[in-house]
Amino acid sequence: MKRCVLTAPAKINLYLEILGDRPDGFHELAMVMQSVTLADRIEISTQPGIAQFTQPIQIQCSHSRVPNDETNLAYRAAALLRDRFPDRIEKLGAIEIAIDKRLPVAAGLAGGSSNAAAVLIGLDLLAELGLTQGELSDLAAELGSDIPFCAIGGTALATGRGERVTPIEFPGPLWVVLAKYRSFGVSTPWAYKTFRSQFSDRYESDPVGLQQRRNRVHSGEMVGAIANGDGTAIGALLHNDLEKVVLPEHPAVAALRSTLAAGTDGNGADVLGAMMSGSGPTVFALLATEVAASALRDRVARTLDDPDLELWVTQLAPDGIIVLDS
Numbered sequence: 001m002k003r004c005v006l007t008a009p010a011k012i013n014l015y016l017e018i019l020g021d022r023p024d025g026f027h028e029l030a031m032v033m034q035s036v037t038l039a040d041r042i043e044i045s046t047q048p049g050i051a052q053f054t055q056p057i058q059i060q061c062s063h064s065r066v067p068n069d070e071t072n073l074a075y076r077a078a079a080l081l082r083d084r085f086p087d088r089i090e091k092l093g094a095i096e097i098a099i100d101k102r103l104p105v106a107a108g109l110a111g112g113s114s115n116a117a118a119v120l121i122g123l124d125l126l127a128e129l130g131l132t133q134g135e136l137s138d139l140a141a142e143l144g145s146d147i148p149f150c151a152i153g154g155t156a157l158a159t160g161r162g163e164r165v166t167p168i169e170f171p172g173p174l175w176v177v178l179a180k181y182r183s184f185g186v187s188t189p190w191a192y193k194t195f196r197s198q199f200s201d202r203y204e205s206d207p208v209g210l211q212q213r214r215n216r217v218h219s220g221e222m223v224g225a226i227a228n229g230d231g232t233a234i235g236a237l238l239h240n241d242l243e244k245v246v247l248p249e250h251p252a253v254a255a256l257r258s259t260l261a262a263g264t265d266g267n268g269a270d271v272l273g274a275m276m277s278g279s280g281p282t283v284f285a286l287l288a289t290e291v292a293a294s295a296l297r298d299r300v301a302r303t304l305d306d307p308d309l310e311l312w313v314t315q316l317a318p319d320g321i322i323v324l325d326s
């Protein structure tokens, strides 16, 4: 029996700009993605000698909104490797993937994507596939747009539909308060479809214009602020186009964002910035210290006093997936 235990961290978007449409139905994006320390825990165990056809790939996850079947992204990652490397993966025998789900689901934090990336990395180790970073990224991109970033982690620019990932400097260990109402999620396809229906007249279609807009983000103020580790500037430059469709649809999320932005003193003095992550509905605030982040979490909990509200204090992480045990 072989075993590999990995973290599968959440990501937040420090910047998300929708540039235009793509022929494949996705959007052209320019994003700055950032791992945080809050993570699921993935344990992959293999049992040699058990024929694949009787017990192929099993998922164990007790979260009610996470499927335990072949639609689970972690399952799909294992199945993709089994298709591409049948001999090596078959030698492992039965594969069991246990997901300790600590991240909220359908939250804009790429929880499922991160689980899939962890399975790619874990099975690469267990089956000794020796995948290069490029090969891993190509496989990840087949599974989903956020998965190449999750496989790399840290801080990165992501363009194309999100799958073209360029690591950039880590801005430093800023603190983050994440906030989400437990009872609802936002469908990522809905958010992008709604954005298209309202804003496609602003889309860039000229390839030269698209490249110019990508370059503007690459050499723009946010990337500069990150390179300088300037938390105040990063907070001021947070941007997410999807707020334009998700916040009007979900006023409670807009109110939650305002409450975070108001900080512990009501005028936002100790909050560097607040924003929705990805397609939401999770919103986050950036702060300079753990003390300030814990104080904000406590104040938001007291102010809104809603049992449906979940809050986490976490930190920007310089790495993505970490192999804890193999």
Ligand code: ATP
Pocket: 065, 066, 067, 071, 072, 073, 074, 099, 104, 105, 106, 107, 108, 109, 110, 111, 112, 113, 115, 116, 146, 188, 278, 279, 280
């Ligand atoms: P993204 O930001 O990449 O869109 P998200 O954080 O908004 O991700 P997920 O938590 O990945 O959303 O969940 C989206 C959907 O995927 C849910 O409806 C969930 O049932 C399904 N899903 C499939 N596999 C997983 C998994 N391993 N973990 C969480 N959700 C999963």
